[in-house]
Amino acid sequence: PAPFKSISWESLLPDFPKGPLCKYRKKASFNWKEMAVLLDGKDIIQLKNRIFSALESDPLFVHHPGEELSREKYQELTFLRCKRLFEYDFLTQQEIIENPLKIFHMVLCIGMYDWSPCIQYLLHCAVSTHLVIRHGSNTKGIRTTATFDHNTQEFIINTPDFEAAKFWIGNMGKHATHAVVYAQLYTPDGQYQGLHSFLVQIRDIKTLLPIPGVVVGDIGKKIGQNGLDNGFAMFHNVRIPKENILNIAGDVTAEGKYSSSVKDVKERFSAALGSLSSGRTVITAVSMTNLKLALSIAIRFSAVRCQFGPTDDEEIPVLEYQTQQWRLLPYLAATYALDYFCKSLFENLTEFYLGLLTKQRSQRQADIGREIHALCAASKPLTSWTAQQAAQECREACGGHGYLAMNRLGEIRNDNDPNCTYEGDNNVLLQQTSNYLMSWMHCIRVPFESPFGTINVLQDYHHILDWKFTAMSVEDCMDSSVPLAAYKWLVCYLLRESDLKLSKEKQSGRSDFEAKNNCQVYYCRSLAIAFIEQTVLQRYHDYTHDPDIPSTLQPVLKNLSALYGLWSLSKHLAVLYQGGYASGEQAGRFIQNAILELCYRLKDDAVALVDVFAPPDFILNSPIGKANGELYKNIWGEVLQGSKTLNRPSWWTEFCINRPVAGRLKSKL
Numbered sequence: 001p002a003p004f005k006s007i008s009w010e011s012l013l014p015d016f017p018k019g020p021l022c023k024y025r026k027k028a029s030f031n032w033k034e035m036a037v038l039l040d041g042k043d044i045i046q047l048k049n050r051i052f053s054a055l056e057s058d059p060l061f062v063h064h065p066g067e068e069l070s071r072e073k074y075q076e077l078t079f080l081r082c083k084r085l086f087e088y089d090f091l092t093q094q095e096i097i098e099n100p101l102k103i104f105h106m107v108l109c110i111g112m113y114d115w116s117p118c119i120q121y122l123l124h125c126a127v128s129t130h131l132v133i134r135h136g137s138n139t140k141g142i143r144t145t146a147t148f149d150h151n152t153q154e155f156i157i158n159t160p161d162f163e164a165a166k167f168w169i170g171n172m173g174k175h176a177t178h179a180v181v182y183a184q185l186y187t188p189d190g191q192y193q194g195l196h197s198f199l200v201q202i203r204d205i206k207t208l209l210p211i212p213g214v215v216v217g218d219i220g221k222k223i224g225q226n227g228l229d230n231g232f233a234m235f236h237n238v239r240i241p242k243e244n245i246l247n248i249a250g251d252v253t254a255e256g257k258y259s260s261s262v263k264d265v266k267e268r269f270s271a272a273l274g275s276l277s278s279g280r281t282v283i284t285a286v287s288m289t290n291l292k293l294a295l296s297i298a299i300r301f302s303a304v305r306c307q308f309g310p311t312d313d314e315e316i317p318v319l320e321y322q323t324q325q326w327r328l329l330p331y332l333a334a335t336y337a338l339d340y341f342c343k344s345l346f347e348n349l350t351e352f353y354l355g356l357l358t359k360q361r362s363q364r365q366a367d368i369g370r371e372i373h374a375l376c377a378a379s380k381p382l383t384s385w386t387a388q389q390a391a392q393e394c395r396e397a398c399g400g401h402g403y404l405a406m407n408r409l410g411e412i413r414n415d416n417d418p419n420c421t422y423e424g425d426n427n428v429l430l431q432q433t434s435n436y437l438m439s440w441m442h443c444i445r446v447p448f449e450s451p452f453g454t455i456n457v458l459q460d461y462h463h464i465l466d467w468k469f470t471a472m473s474v475e476d477c478m479d480s481s482v483p484l485a486a487y488k489w490l491v492c493y494l495l496r497e498s499d500l501k502l503s504k505e506k507q508s509g510r511s512d513f514e515a516k517n518n519c520q521v522y523y524c525r526s527l528a529i530a531f532i533e534q535t536v537l538q539r540y541h542d543y544t545h546d547p548d549i550p551s552t553l554q555p556v557l558k559n560l561s562a563l564y565g566l567w568s569l570s571k572h573l574a575v576l577y578q579g580g581y582a583s584g585e586q587a588g589r590f591i592q593n594a595i596l597e598l599c600y601r602l603k604d605d606a607v608a609l610v611d612v613f614a615p616p617d618f619i620l621n622s623p624i625g626k627a628n629g630e631l632y633k634n635i636w637g638e639v640l641q642g643s644k645t646l647n648r649p650s651w652w653t654e655f656c657i658n659r660p661v662a663g664r665l666k667s668k669l
């Protein structure tokens with residue numbers, strides 16, 4: 001990040017309008033602008049400002065308060081906005097090469113406005129990764145085939161039946177003309193060669209009508225993201241040129257012989273699916289961004305909305321209540337920890353991609369691929385579920401106003417929901433992470449490390465299993481080193497227990513498949529979750545305790561780190577006791593009291609902490625979340641903009657004239 005002193009705050013981060021939120025802003029222990037510059041740096045803040053102001057000034061992105069768009073209209077508008085994003089072309093190639101993290105910020109800025117155009121745009125950009133890949137979770141079981149015909153030098157793509165249809169595919173419902181189709185490859189000798197991807201034209205580029213042999217259409221209304229057109233497709237012996245195989249995993253010669261630099265079918269499978277890691281990393285960040293949106297709204301609301309008070313004539317902001325603090329502030333801490341984690345994961349991903357681009361074939365490159373896969377297969381579940389729970393908590397934390405669609409919490413919740421499912425169902429993905437961790441069990445006795453160091457904790461496995469909770473007071477628990485130590489024990493313990501359970505299952509005669517199935521709940525699933533929480537906390541703890549962090553910001557950052565760690569850990573208290581890490585009444589009580597104390601200490605910083613990451617009002621688009629904190633004026637302003645707010649309903653005669661005759665239709669039997 002750029003150094004603090006060289007920056008002009010006025011141009012980069014303008015002050016917020018005066019209003020009811022000033023009271024809390026004045027109480028903050030730190031300067032929110034200094035924090036924003038520390039976390040993002042001047043360059044990224046400028047990029048964000050550029051994108052936000054382009055969207056705000058563009059009539060195509062204007063909001064339509066009080067207006068219900070039909071799905072067809074919303075899809076059309078989304079497509080126009082997506083086209084406009086291509087016209088803006090916010091980043092030059094040079095900028096991306098110099099700082100790939102800018103792609104990440106660009107995507108999230110657009111998504112803060114609306115995920116539908118953002119994802120549509122991403123999917124168009126990412127056509128080279130995977131527009132279509134579908135047999136649900138079990139990708140090995142995809143039944144679409146690609147058979148090479150060496151007489152015509154074409155692949156024949158075929159969907160055997162309706163159940164094998166591609167379904168859910170983004171952009172495919174109405175407008176995609178080409179798709180990347182994953183299919184099982186067969187060579188003319190009848191040999192099966194595994195999963196490969198192919199570029200297939202599905203619609204005519206001039207008329208948008210389907211190509212002969214392709215049945216393609218829209219799957220219908222979804223719970224959220226309705227600007228996006230998700231579709232289905234079936235292929236009836238559709239012929240595509242030989243060059244359309246995307247030869248990541250292997251290729252076919254003109255004579256129909258299969259060749260691949262990766263000999264092992266299993267490795268080819270991983271290579272074919274490797275691109276999914278980028279999607280999962282992006283979705284981790286998308287979910288974290290939803291946390292930012294939901295919390296910006298709920299915390300600003302809570303700082304202004306007053307209910308009850310110590311005396312009859314004094315009402316206090318609901319943020320002053322312990323419950324409200326405990327419901328919201330741990331999610332605020334999670335947002336900071338996950339934001340940092342997302343950036344670091346993206347950097348890991350960039351290293352992986354650079355290796356791919358420079359055709360690295362080293363062991364390290366392969367290990368990076370495995371580690372990234374294990375990390376994002378658990379970070380996507382962690383972050384999407386955290387955002388899901390937070391969106392609901394924020395909705396309720398804003399009371400009735402949270403349920404008003406104009407305040408956007410419902411949209412955030414519904415648009416976040418599929419993050420738990422697409423690019424791999426969360427529960428299915430967690431198994432990938434636990435498989436990876438279990439695979440390290442055989443190395444436990446020799447020195448080992450992973451490229452990003454996330455499994456290095458296992459080097460001290462035997463020693464860590466003897467650790468105990470040693471804090472002697474609440475004050476002792478106020479640093480993230482305490483939950484971090486507990487997490488290290490938890491990961492080692494759950495790894496040992498999962499391994500033991502698997503061995504027992506196998507010893508009792510169960511097949512490998514059955515044995516694994518019987519270890520899912522309370523063992524492997526908990527292991528994967530504990531591992532990713534520990535990794536997020538480790539990275540955030542290291543960051544917040546770095547001596548280079550300005551002393552003006554370090555106390556609040558350390559509080560956030562401690563709160564995130566303790567709050568996440570508190571969900572595992574039963575296992576900490578069960579496994580003997582904690583004992584007696586005090587341990588649990590210290591953790592609970594430390595959480596409450598940290599919430600209390602952070603409450604006066606909460607508004608400033610959301611000011612750091614909240615997008616401008618136009619982007620946040622929530623009257624109760626506006627930066628001026630004028631809750632009631634903002635709500636009224638929006639309510640009165642509805643074109644029919646004060647109108648008599650078109651069906652008024654049904655009420656006033658055609659009155660019901662009570663009991664007229666009652667059964668006479």
Ligand SMILES: CCCCCCCCCCCCCCCCCCCCCCCC(=O)SCCNC(=O)CCNC(=O)[C@H](O)C(C)(C)COP(=O)(O)OP(=O)(O)OC[C@H]1O[C@@H](n2cnc3c(N)ncnc32)[C@H](O)[C@@H]1OP(=O)(O)O
Nearest residue numbers: 100126137139140270273274276278279353373422423424
């Ligand atoms: C300068 C350079 C800068 C570069 C920067 C990079 C920038 C990148 C930006 C890119 C943007 C990307 C855009 C994405 C847009 C995202 C926006 C959101 C839009 C969402 C749209 C939704 C799209 C979809 O949903 S697509 C469909 C996705 N479908 C799935 O995910 C299916 C889920 N199922 C699976 O993935 C698999 O089948 C799985 C994992 C369940 C495997 O099950 P199975 O039991 O059959 O196999 P295993 O025996 O467990 O595995 C065998 C072996 O393979 C390894 N492996 C599996 N997957 C992977 C992988 N992805 N990567 C690596 N390795 C993998 C597995 O670990 C096993 O290995 P072993 O060693 O044998 O254990």
Ligand SMILES: Cc1cc2nc3c(=O)[nH]c(=O)nc-3n(C[C@H](O)[C@H](O)[C@H](O)COP(=O)(O)OP(=O)(O)OC[C@H]3O[C@@H](n4cnc5c(N)ncnc54)[C@H](O)[C@@H]3O)c2cc1C
Nearest residue numbers: 132133134136137168169170418421422423424425427428
């Ligand atoms: C909004 C949206 C957009 C999408 N866009 C695309 C797209 O562009 N391209 C694309 O290809 N796909 C897309 N998808 C599909 C998506 O990738 C799949 O829905 C996802 O991978 C989950 O697969 P599934 O629906 O078959 O669920 P299933 O696998 O049928 O899962 C059903 C339930 O069974 C459980 N389950 C399954 N297997 C196991 C197991 N082994 N152990 C324990 N539990 C298990 C799951 O946890 C889940 O709760 C999209 C989905 C959505 C919701």
